[in-house]
Amino acid sequence: MATHLDLEEQEQLDALKHFWNRWGNLITWVLIAVLGAYAAWNGWQYWQRRQAGLAAVMYDEIARAANAGDMARVERALADMKDKYGGTTYAAYAGLEGAKVLADKGKLAEAKTALAGVVDKASDDGLRAVARLRLASLQTGEKAYDEALKTLSASFPAQYTALAADRRGDVLLLQGKRSEAATEFGKAYQGLTADSGEYRRLVGMKLNALGIDPDAGAKAGATS
Template sequence: MSLDLEEQEKLDTLKDYWNSYGNLVVGALAAVAITFAGVQWWQHNQQQKSAEASALFTALQNAQKTNQTQIVTDTAKTLTGQYASTAYAARGALIAAASNVQANDVKTAKAELQWVIDNSKEDGIKALATLQMAGILLDENNPSAALALLDAPHEEAFADLFSDRKGDALVMQNKQGEARKAYKIALEKLPAGSPYRKVIEIKLNAIAGVSTK
C-alpha cells in the first residue's frame, strides 16, 4: 500500500528515532524487566526461606521436648547461619540456649544468647535474651557484667523483670539500699495479680533492715 507524503515523513522520523535511541529503549525495558524479575525472585526466595526455617524450628521444638540437646543446638546453628533474616532464627537460638543451660553447657548457651542480642530485630526477643544472659552471669558470680547488660535500653513491657534482676545483682554486690529500690520498682511495674509479686516481696523482706553499702 502506498503512503502519502505526510505518512512517509512520519515513518522516516520514527525510523530515525529508533536508529538513534532504540538500543536505549530496549535497554531500559530490559532493566525494568530484570528488576521486576529480581523482586519476584526475592519474594519467592524469602517465602521459601521462611517455609524452610519454619520446618527447622518445628523440628527444634520437637527435639527440645525430648531433651535432644545436640539436635537442638545444631538446628539452631543452621537457623542462625542460613536463615538469620527470618524470625525463627532468634527464637531457635533462645530455645537452644535454655536447653544448653539445662545441659550445663553454659559456654554454648552464652554464645547463642549473644547472637540474639547482637542480631535480633525484635526488641522483645532481645530483652528475653538479655534477661537470660544476665541470669547466667549472676550464676557465674559476675554481677557487674549482669548490671551492664540490664542497664541497656529495653522494652517497657519487661521493666519489671529487668528491675527484679537488677535487684539480684545489687544484692550480690552488697548494695542492699539500691537493691530495695530496684525490687520496689519491679513491684510497681508488675501487674496487680501477678503471682511473681510474692517472690519479690520475699526478696525485699530478706534484705529488710540490712545495712547498706
C-alpha cells in the same frame, strides 16, 4: 487523498524516529532497570520463603531432639540453624527454646551461646530483648554480675524497659549496691502498669524492703 495520507504517515514515522533516536537508549535502560528490579524482588521473596521453610523444618528437628533429651543433637541443630538461617524468626525461637532445654540440663555455657546467637542475629527487637533478659539471668546465677549488668545495659524496646530495670536492680542488690538497686526498682515500678498485677506488687515489695514507699516515688538512697 492517498498521497496526503502517505505524507501524514511519513511525518508521523519521521517524528517517531526522531523521538526514538533521542530517547530510545534512555527508555531501554529504564525498562531494563525496572524489569531487573522486579525480577530481583521476586527472587528475594522466593529466597526468603525458601529460607523460612527450611528453618521451620530445622526448628521441628530441634523440638524433637529436645523432647527426646538428645542434647548433642540439639546443639548440632542449633549451630546449623544459627549458621544457615540465623536471621529468621524460627532461628530466634529455636535459640530461646534450645537455651531453656540446655540450661535445664545444666549445660549453662551452651545455653548462653544459644542466647547470644539470638541477641546477635535475630531480626525482631522483642525476641532479642527476651534473649538478653534470659542471658542476664544465667549470668546472675553464675555470679557473673558485671557481665549481667553489661547485658542489661543494652537498649530495650519500651515494653521491656521495666523488666530490664528490675533485673538490673536484682543484680545490683546482690552486689550490695542498695542505693543503685533502689533506683532501678523504682524505674521498674513506675514503668509497670496496674495491669502487671502481682509482678508490680513484687517490685513494690523489693522497694519496701529497702525502706522506700513505692507509691511515694522511688528514690535513690536506700537505708543501710
